[in-house]
Amino acid sequence: MEILYVDDDLDDVEMFVEAVHCVDANITCRHAYSTSDALHQLINNSPKPDGIFVDFHLPGSSWYECVQAIRSHDEFKTIPLILISGFVTTQQVDQFNKIGVYYFLSKSALSNRLEPA
Numbered sequence: 001m002e003i004l005y006v007d008d009d010l011d012d013v014e015m016f017v018e019a020v021h022c023v024d025a026n027i028t029c030r031h032a033y034s035t036s037d038a039l040h041q042l043i044n045n046s047p048k049p050d051g052i053f054v055d056f057h058l059p060g061s062s063w064y065e066c067v068q069a070i071r072s073h074d075e076f077k078t079i080p081l082i083l084i085s086g087f088v089t090t091q092q093v094d095q096f097n098k099i100g101v102y103y104f105l106s107k108s109a110l111s112n113r114l115e116p117a
Contacts, residue, residue: 001028005029006058030045038070050080051080051081054083071099084106
């Protein structure tokens with residue numbers, strides 16, 4: 001399995017990869033810093049990822065622009081998109097659903113999962 005994580009914060013990327021590898025160390029995690037970087041990787045790399053995780057707060061473009069850019073390519077329309085943020089409102093979740101994003105992951109859930117027992 002291979003996933004692409006779009007986030008400009010390297011600390012968050014490190015935490016995300018660690019959490020993913022806690023679930024399955026065989027999952028390959030690719031990283032993009034921005035919408036344009038994500039599109040470049042999606043268009044130019046094989047295999048296509050099995051899922052794309054997008055940070056809610058991206059520099060230079062919004063999560064919405066990132067999702068729309070990815071979804072504008074037919075070959076990426078069926079790849080599940082998961083938004084990641086520290087906090088979202090019910091209204092924002094409704095907005096996610098309207099554009100075809102049905103999954104959300106809280107950054108606090110990632111960090112809580114990684115705290116020592």
